[in-house]
Amino acid sequence: MTRRDDLAVPRQRRRLGPHYDNDAFGQFSESIARTLGTARFLVWQSFIIIVWIAYNVVVPDSWQFDPWGRGLVLLTLVLSLQASYAAPLILLAQNRQEARDRAQSDVDRRVAERTQADTEFLAREIASVRVSLTDMVTTQDLRDHLDVEDLSEKIERLTMAMDSLVARLERLEDRSAT
Numbered sequence: 001m002t003r004r005d006d007l008a009v010p011r012q013r014r015r016l017g018p019h020y021d022n023d024a025f026g027q028f029s030e031s032i033a034r035t036l037g038t039a040r041f042l043v044w045q046s047f048i049i050i051v052w053i054a055y056n057v058v059v060p061d062s063w064q065f066d067p068w069g070r071g072l073v074l075l076t077l078v079l080s081l082q083a084s085y086a087a088p089l090i091l092l093a094q095n096r097q098e099a100r101d102r103a104q105s106d107v108d109r110r111v112a113e114r115t116q117a118d119t120e121f122l123a124r125e126i127a128s129v130r131v132s133l134t135d136m137v138t139t140q141d142l143r144d145h146l147d148v149e150d151l152s153e154k155i156e157r158l159t160m161a162m163d164s165l166v167a168r169l170e171r172l173e174d175r176s177a178t
Helices: 022-036 039-058 073-134 139-145 148-177
Strands: none
Touching (some): 022 073
């Protein structure tokens, strides 16, 4: 019985057959798809095919490795092999991109929902502030409620009364001092 480093991870059943890392294989297929989908690849492939055909047509029969008379069977085989591997790799890369796009759209949807909820909350808060402001007393309301001229007269009368009291107190102090 062998020891495992992480006891929190359950044991996996042993599988027969090749083992590979799905993520590493997916990255490999994406790199192949990125390469096959470029103009540079098409130019190089066309150049190699032209050289292949030219070599097998121009050189003597003893030097040809894929004679024109047999219909360039080896070239057809190479191109068929390339296509048979390229198509599934491109599909795998597209599936991975679709999964990434789906995950990103889910994130975008959640962000949009949060933004909408925040916007609705702020709209309700602004509405409540507006309602609160309609109940606030303004300076015009105060002026209308309190007669400013009446208050001024009352303040002047109180000031005069205070002055007369101060004057009386001073006279009483003068009399008591003498």
